[in-house]
Amino acid sequence: xxxxxxKRIAVLTSGGDSSGMNPAIRAFARAAMLKxxxxxxxxxxxxxxxxxxxxxxxxxxxxxxxxRGGTIIGTARSAEFxxxxxxxKAAFNLIKNKINNLLVIGGDGSLTGANLLRSEWCSLLGxxxxxxxxSPDCLENYSTLSIAGIVGSIDNDMCGTDLTVGADTATxxxxxxxxxxxxxxxxxxxxxxxEVMGRNCGWLALVSGVATGADYILIPExxxxxxxxxxxxxxxxxxxxxxxRCSLVIVSEGAIDSDGKPITSSYVRQFLEDKGHDARxxxxxxxxxxxxxxxxxxxxxxxxxxxxxxYFYDTKEAQKEPVLIGMSGTxxxxxxxxxCVKKTQSIATLxxxxxxxxVVDCRGGMFKEFHEIFRxxxxxxxxxxxxxxxxxxxxxxxxxxxxxNPCVRAFTRLGIDRGYTMxxxxxxxxxxxxxxxQQLNWMTVNGWSVMGGAELGTNRSVPNDSNIDAIMANxxxxxxxxxxxxxxxxxxxxxxxxxxxREKYPRLKKISIIGAPGTIANNVPxxxxxxGADTSLNNTLDALDKIKQSAVASRRLFxxxxxxxxCGYLAAMSSLASxxxxxxxxxxxVTLESLTKDLKMFVERFKREHRIGLIIKSESxxxxxxxxxxxxxxxxxxxxxFDVRESILGHLQQGGSPSAIDRIFSTxxxxxxxxxxxxxxxxxxxxxxxxxxxxxDGGVHFTPMPEMIEEMSDKYRRPRSQxxxxxxxxxxxxxxxxxxxxxxxxxxxLNDLGRPKSHEISSPTSYSQKSFDPNVNPQFTL
Numbered sequence: 068x069x070x071x072x073x074k075r076i077a078v079l080t081s082g083g084d085s086s087g088m089n090p091a092i093r094a095f096a097r098a099a100m101l102k103x104x105x106x107x108x109x110x111x112x113x114x115x116x117x118x119x120x121x122x123x124x125x126x127x128x129x130x131x132x133x134x135r136g137g138t139i140i141g142t143a144r145s146a147e148f149x150x151x152x153x154x155x156k157a158a159f160n161l162i163k164n165k166i167n168n169l170l171v172i173g174g175d176g177s178l179t180g181a182n183l184l185r186s187e188w189c190s191l192l193g194x195x196x197x198x199x200x201x202s203p204d205c206l207e208n209y210s211t212l213s214i215a216g217i218v219g220s221i222d223n224d225m226c227g228t229d230l231t232v233g234a235d236t237a238t239x240x241x242x243x244x245x246x247x248x249x250x251x252x253x254x255x256x257x258x259x260x261x262e263v264m265g266r267n268c269g270w271l272a273l274v275s276g277v278a279t280g281a282d283y284i285l286i287p288e289x290x291x292x293x294x295x296x297x298x299x300x301x302x303x304x305x306x307x308x309x310x311x312r313c314s315l316v317i318v319s320e321g322a323i324d325s326d327g328k329p330i331t332s333s334y335v336r337q338f339l340e341d342k343g344h345d346a347r348x349x350x351x352x353x354x355x356x357x358x359x360x361x362x363x364x365x366x367x368x369x370x371x372x373x374x375x376x377x378y379f380y381d382t383k384e385a386q387k388e389p390v391l392i393g394m395s396g397t398x399x400x401x402x403x404x405x406x407c408v409k410k411t412q413s414i415a416t417l418x419x420x421x422x423x424x425x426v427v428d429c430r431g432g433m434f435k436e437f438h439e440i441f442r443x444x445x446x447x448x449x450x451x452x453x454x455x456x457x458x459x460x461x462x463x464x465x466x467x468x469x470x471x472n473p474c475v476r477a478f479t480r481l482g483i484d485r486g487y488t489m490x491x492x493x494x495x496x497x498x499x500x501x502x503x504x505q506q507l508n509w510m511t512v513n514g515w516s517v518m519g520g521a522e523l524g525t526n527r528s529v530p531n532d533s534n535i536d537a538i539m540a541n542x543x544x545x546x547x548x549x550x551x552x553x554x555x556x557x558x559x560x561x562x563x564x565x566x567x568x569r570e571k572y573p574r575l576k577k578i579s580i581i582g583a584p585g586t587i588a589n590n591v592p593x594x595x596x597x598x599g600a601d602t603s604l605n606n607t608l609d610a611l612d613k614i615k616q617s618a619v620a621s622r623r624l625f626x627x628x629x630x631x632x633x634c635g636y637l638a639a640m641s642s643l644a645s646x647x648x649x650x651x652x653x654x655x656x657v658t659l660e661s662l663t664k665d666l667k668m669f670v671e672r673f674k675r676e677h678r679i680g681l682i683i684k685s686e687s688x689x690x691x692x693x694x695x696x697x698x699x700x701x702x703x704x705x706x707x708x709f710d711v712r713e714s715i716l717g718h719l720q721q722g723g724s725p726s727a728i729d730r731i732f733s734t735x736x737x738x739x740x741x742x743x744x745x746x747x748x749x750x751x752x753x754x755x756x757x758x759x760x761x762x763x764d765g766g767v768h769f770t771p772m773p774e775m776i777e778e779m780s781d782k783y784r785r786p787r788s789q790x791x792x793x794x795x796x797x798x799x800x801x802x803x804x805x806x807x808x809x810x811x812x813x814x815x816x817l818n819d820l821g822r823p824k825s826h827e828i829s830s831p832t833s834y835s836q837k838s839f840d841p842n843v844n845p846q847f848t849l
Contacts, residue, residue: 074104076168076379077121077161080138081112081145081177084356085219085233087364088138088172093129093646094372095170097801100126102380107166108849112173113145113180116157121164122849126804131842133365133646134612136236136357138219141848142173151191154184158191162201167209168379171216172232175225175411178216182389182405188212214389215375216404217368221356224268224414227407228393228400229433229765232371234270235363237355238727239605241275244351245315246517246724249279252313258303258344262332264355265319267415270434271355272319277441278730280476280516281315282306285322285330287418288426289438292325299335300342302447310510314344327421359612362604363728365644367394373797374399396765397595397790437731440738444480446509455486457548457754459744462492462499463525465555467721468585468599470729471521474553476512477737483509485741490545495554496561497528500537504545516734519602519724525554529561530568538565539572548754549579549744553598555586556784559759559775566757566772579747582759582775583736587721590634590785592778593770594761598736601728603630603720604640610716611645615679621710624669624680624701628694628715631685634785635795637720638685643798647681648672651697653783655795657689662697666704668803673708680709736760739767 076099080088096106108128110120132139147153161167171181184191192209195201218225221237241263252259263271269286276284283299285291291298303314316339322330332348339346360368371392378390378401389404410429417426427435442448461478463471475491482489491511493503505511515522530538542550550565552558562582569575584594587603607629614625627647631637635652642650649665651657669680684694694713702711725733740760747756757772770778780787841847 074099074168074379075107075164075166076104076170077107077109077164077166078140078170078172079109079112079116080140080142080219081171081173081180082142083174083220084137084142085221085231086136086236086356086358086360087232087368088219089132089135090360090365091172091217091219091232091368091372092138092140093132094369094801095375096124096129097126098373098376099379101800101805102376104376104379107164108140110849111141111143112177113148113157114143115141116160117145117147117153119160119163121160121166128849133644134359134608134615135842136359138172139842139848148180151187154187155191155194157184158188159195159200161212162192162195162205162209167211168213169215170375171214172219173216174218174220175408178218178391178404179408181214181216182408185212185214185389213379214404215378216389216391217371217375218391218393221271222265222268223270224266224411225391225407226410226429226431227391227402229396229431230363230367230394232364232368233356235727236358236361237264237271238274238278239361240355240358241271241351242278242724242727244349244354245275245279248349249313249315249517252315255345256312258314258316258339258346260316260318260332260336260339260346260348262318262320262348262350264351266321267418268430269319269321270430272317272322273434273437273441274727274731276317277437277444277734278473278516278727279315280444280514281317282445283316283447284319284441285316285335286319287321287323288430288434289423290323290325295324296338300339300344303339303344306446311513323418325421327419361726362601362608362640362644365608366640369643369801370399370794370797373801374401396762398764433735436735436738440477440481440734443484444477444734450484450486452486454488458488458490458546459549459551460490460492460499460504460545460547461523461551461553462495463521463523463554463585464495464529464552464558464561465525465527465586467521467525468555468587468597469519469602469721469723469725470598470733471523471525471553471585472515472518473725473730474583474585474598474733474737475507475523476515477734478551478740479507479512480509481737481741485745490547491523494524495526495528495558496530496534496538497526498524499541500534502537502541502544504541516730517724519722527557529557530564535568535572539574542578543574547578549581551581551583551740553583553585555588556590558582559591559779560781562757562759563772563776563779577753577755579744579754580757580772581740581743583740584759584761585733587637588631588634589636590632591759591761592775592786593759593768594763595790596732596762598729598733599725600636602723602726603637604644605726606720606723607637607641607716608644610719611641611647611681614714615645615681618679618681618712622673622678622708623710623712624682624705626682626684626694626698626701626711626713628684628686628713630716630720631687633687633783634789635685635688636789636791638683638688639791639795639798642683643794645681645683646802647683647798648803649682649799650795651682651684651688652795653685653688654789654792657692659692662692662700666701669701670705670708672803673705732762736762736767743769
């Protein structure tokens with residue numbers, strides 16, 4: 068490739084920071100380098116563009132930043148860039164550095180600024196030619212400024228993407244705070260008013276309300292009606308009378324009433340105190356912005372960063388209108404940038420004009436759905452329908468999964484709201500045979516939204532010839548019309564077996580039998596993601612981040628085993644989100660040849676003064692090449708360069724309080740479950756649908772039982788096709804620089820961290836550190 072053909076691409080972060088910006092920078096820079104680009108960082112946002120604070124990046128420049136919050140290249144808002152003269156300086160600095168491709172990570176204001184620079188590009192270059200600052204050839208050589216945008220915002224306030232980078236981490240910070248507050252609130256029977264960020268968007272308040280079981284939320288998109296204060300106080304009092312020991316009100320910082328007047332958290336607290344409540348206020352503030360990114364933010368930032376690099380190499384696309392790189396479900400998508408920006412900015416106008424129904428619609432389907440779910444589950448706006456005489460039972464099967472309790476809470480309250488009689492079955496199908504079934508009422512599940520584990524219990528028993536008669540007797544006794552199994556692969560085998568018994572027991576033909584995904588392994592059919600996997604991955608990343616810190620101090624390679632049985636999802640995704648050099652999964656196979664190749668790779672890395680290596684192995688990746696075998700092999704062969712440790716994370720991956728995603732998505736899944744039931748009831752006059760429900764292409768879909776059974780691999784206990792397999796290679800490619808292409812990282816006299824090479828290392832135990840790694844310092848920026 069000639070020098071003229073090499074693309075030069077710059078990245079900047081602008082506006083408010085958000086956790087996940089660093090993983091996006093890392094993925095974009097490395098993916099672009101692998102395509103042959105020269106990548107530059109613009110420091111301090113548009114200020115750096117105006118002041119020519121532009122520096123080249125190499126492979127090592129973005130090493131070690133995937134777990135850091137904030138942005139390593141700094142961010143700022145620039146008043147000068149808002150002027151044409153400022154943008155003229157920005158254009159000159161880009162041309163001076165031979166750059167005409169720009170990735171902007173920021174909010175709608177930052178993305179609007181990028182589009183404005185692009186729209187003025189030709190005229191700005193013409194002025195620079197007239198001023199004698201650039202040559203006329205630049206008008207031809209740099210005729211177009213290609214722009215791509217990634218939304219970095221904790222508010223999740225941008226159209227064109229399901230989630231913005233940083234929103235999930237901010238929600239996690241809120242839930243951590245509220246979960247801690249709830250224990251003291253319960254002890255003292257207090258009411259707490261929590262103020263969260265959000266300006267003109269109430270996403271954080273809304274999903275926090277759903278995820279914590281809050282009693283009342285105040286958001287700008289849906290102002291309360293006149294007299295809301297008394298309605299709020301009355302609702303909190305009803306909750307106390309029904310047995311709740313605490314009350315929780317979440318206020319978005321941009322909350323307003325129906326007249327457009329701001330509602331402050333201090334006003335809410337004062338009103339409650341005047342009504343006799345022992346009220347306290349907590350303003351969470353900037354703690355929501357910071358901290359280590361969650362798994363989800365690392366994941367979406369990484370694949371959006373890679374897609375941004377791909378966009379600049381789609382020549383025809385890059386010369387068209389700027390694009391927004393966003394998410395739809397688990398997939399990365401491209402949308403016209405300014406269409407998304409204009410639709411987003413129109414929401415502020417709608418709020419000002421008090422067209423609030425349109426505001427909620429503009430926020431998207433998920434926002435509207437969660438808003439309706441909250442109103443029902445918080446007992447604020449019930450349907451007030453008569454009982455419909457239909458009985459539904461929920462049970463768990465398989466291993467425990469975080470998210471089971473929030474699921475049962477949503478199942479119970481949404482079902483009661485629709486007129487069903489709800490039952491909970493203890494201990495899976497075994498409990499169903501023994502008649503361990505209890506009716507669930509509204510307060511049975513109070514507080515379950517924040518609880519890990521499974522209050523109903525779970526086991527791995529399935530219907531069989533020895534217990535099917537007892538199961539049928541209990542179904543007849545309670546006149547059950549629908550069975551919902553929320554669990555793992557064993558549960559799916561169980562409902563498939565129950566479905567087979569329909570010929571022998573015709574009563575089953577008039578009972579709906581549905582499976583819903585509740586397993587950390589994400590190894591069930593009919594869904595892209597399972598409830599519990601997100602919590603498990605966050606637990607895994609917390610452990611891996613600590614392991615990496617311990618390894619840095621002593622030149623170590625860690626071989627870490629994660630759960631997942633025969634499904635490599637946890638290993639693959641934790642590798643992608645932690646920056647591990649290798650992941651070993653059964654789907655890809657582990658051979659002696661691949662182990663030998665990887666051993667040579669690690670030897671070369673540690674020769675270049677790498678201080679850490681990380682391998683993630685799925686627990687059943689290979690019956691021969693076990694975790695201990697791999698540890699022993701690498702320890703023996705690498706003993707002169709690096710030490711090796713093995714770590715089996717075990718059941719910490721199944722425990723803990725459910726993550727925000729697992730809480731709200733389990734609730735969303737139950738909402739769709741009842742919509743499917745009501746459609747089935749309308750079409751057949753009784754419940755009979757059988758199969759499974761899950762998340763596909765950003766929505767919730769139903770898969771009929773025959774298709775579900777066909778999709779299951781009984782031998783490997785996983786779906787026959789898995790959407791995430793291509794991510795394994797992407798993860799590996801951006802984690803290990805190609806040694807056969809030295810131009811990607813550094814000149815020969817530098818190591819891959821950009822530092823002078825020191826003497827040859829003869830033993831990891833005698834290694835003495837002679838330089839600092841600034842990237843791991845949370846106060847360091849490039």
